[in-house]
Amino acid sequence: MPQPTRSLATICRDRAVLRAMYVVITFCFSTSLAFSQIPPTTVSAPTAATPHDYFHTGAGAFYLRRAEGDIVTETLRGNISVLFGSGANIIVLSGPQGKFLVDAGISVSEPKVKAALNKISPSPLKYVVNTHWHWDHTDGDGWMHESGATIIAHPNTLKHLSQSTHVDDWNWTLPPVSIGARPTLLVADKKNFFFDGEKIQVEYYGPGHTDGDLLIYFEKADVLALGDTFWNGNYPFIDNEDGGNINDAIKWADKLVERTTDKTIVVPGHGPVGTRAQLIEFRDMLTTIRDNVAALKRQGKSLDEIIAAKPTAKFDAKWGHFVIAPDHFVRLVYAGL
Numbered sequence: 001m002p003q004p005t006r007s008l009a010t011i012c013r014d015r016a017v018l019r020a021m022y023v024v025i026t027f028c029f030s031t032s033l034a035f036s037q038i039p040p041t042t043v044s045a046p047t048a049a050t051p052h053d054y055f056h057t058g059a060g061a062f063y064l065r066r067a068e069g070d071i072v073t074e075t076l077r078g079n080i081s082v083l084f085g086s087g088a089n090i091i092v093l094s095g096p097q098g099k100f101l102v103d104a105g106i107s108v109s110e111p112k113v114k115a116a117l118n119k120i121s122p123s124p125l126k127y128v129v130n131t132h133w134h135w136d137h138t139d140g141d142g143w144m145h146e147s148g149a150t151i152i153a154h155p156n157t158l159k160h161l162s163q164s165t166h167v168d169d170w171n172w173t174l175p176p177v178s179i180g181a182r183p184t185l186l187v188a189d190k191k192n193f194f195f196d197g198e199k200i201q202v203e204y205y206g207p208g209h210t211d212g213d214l215l216i217y218f219e220k221a222d223v224l225a226l227g228d229t230f231w232n233g234n235y236p237f238i239d240n241e242d243g244g245n246i247n248d249a250i251k252w253a254d255k256l257v258e259r260t261t262d263k264t265i266v267v268p269g270h271g272p273v274g275t276r277a278q279l280i281e282f283r284d285m286l287t288t289i290r291d292n293v294a295a296l297k298r299q300g301k302s303l304d305e306i307i308a309a310k311p312t313a314k315f316d317a318k319w320g321h322f323v324i325a326p327d328h329f330v331r332l333v334y335a336g337l
């Protein structure tokens, strides 16, 4: 039997259905593309319409704004310096064999960081250790690798940098970094490097700020670089969604206090260069606030009630003025208990 001829109305209805399907598919596709969000390179003053996320109103926006200013170089001991102003602090060992860096800062300040490194010495970039996966510590990996550096990191850092990683607290999903920007020399536990006359110990103490934090100790100079397991004078971020939590952050701080002496120069991921006494103060602040929040939680109080009880009050004047405000820090502590 011949097929009946389709009426014009049927054809139009089918096309409308197809068009609707196309709109739905396009929407879903563009939503999945938006799932990985490329960080901006500039930031403008927030308005009522500014989205509330890491790169528009959060710490990322702060680092982008700071990167518009100058890089400040501070000489520590021996041939070790710190660069401030490109995301997290960048530590530089410079000598005849080249440069060994701790953390890569953010890529928007590449020309300024290059100039600051060349001012220290013309020796080439050889190694960069990523203390952990966060953007403000690793975004410069790509250009540093192109300049000749081998990127060193914990395997969990490589994992986060190789896939889309969403952080609820940031309301942002970082896309995987390019192949060339990924760490290729992995330290799962402990490794010593002998470079520029220094013995450099790279070690993992387990989860703390994230699940991939490494410490870097320059033995001869007695300089300890800690990434975000130490924030000197500021409440720290804790990446609860990627293996960090307050209890392990305190365990890290305890081990770091044990490992240092009064002569050790202690370099945080954020804040000025510090001392063992400041590390102890940081550890004690973390412990007291953790205990305060845990006690309120045990009493059955909700997160909102705990925030209202101000368990950080006695520390806020000193520690609450950087990218993590007191209420935010209480949320981060609570999430890890």
Ligand SMILES: [Zn+2]
Pocket (backbone or CB within 6 Å): 132, 134, 209, 228, 237
């Ligand atoms: Zn971090």
